[in-house]
Amino acid sequence: KNQVEQSPQSLIILEGKNCTLQCNYTVSPFSNLRWYKQDTGRGPVSLTIMTFSENTKSNGRYTATLDADTKQSSLHITASQLSDSASYICVVSAGGGGNKLTFGTGTQLKVEL
């Protein structure tokens, strides 16, 4: 069964600090992995996408890594801002045609002053 597990479930950090969110997956065959940011009361918005051959991808202060051998990904947020407070969802797409996505439960991040 395809699964995506994220940790931690929730996280509180001070503004300006860095943090790293983790994602482990058992999706086969693997096509790509995305990190989404979901603000409260909004739909998810894609931050990064990585395919099998990509190890790292950056989008401003967000840097995602992928280890396809261990089936792990991380999302590193640098110099956090209050606006980073949101749920971060790891989503893995299975290959073989179609658009079958497996979602993690998300990490709820709160950035405080």
Place this chain on the structure above:
Amino acid sequence: ETGVTQTPRHLVMGMTNKKSLKCEQHLGHNAMYWYKQSAKKPLELMFVYSLEERVENNSVPSRFSPECPNSSHLFLHLHTLQPEDSALYLCASSHGAAEQFFGPGTRLTVL
């Protein structure tokens, strides 16, 4: 207006009511999706429409009835819902198997 829009944003309904959720995409996509998002659970795919034909129905109860009249519009008709159906209902669209773009969701509360 651009992107994916959903109305209403919030809905409270009794178990005997009939209501509809509406989704509209302005991205020229050819596939649309309904998802259910409950607290502390992953997004659950409910229905997929590709080129206006339903291509996937993930064992969703018949009290949820989707409708896709054209490639830009998607509806979710609701009737005789249960309190456990309370959740955030998200619509998404994509061009084939490319990235899915999500709407803001409808927060549904069933009393």
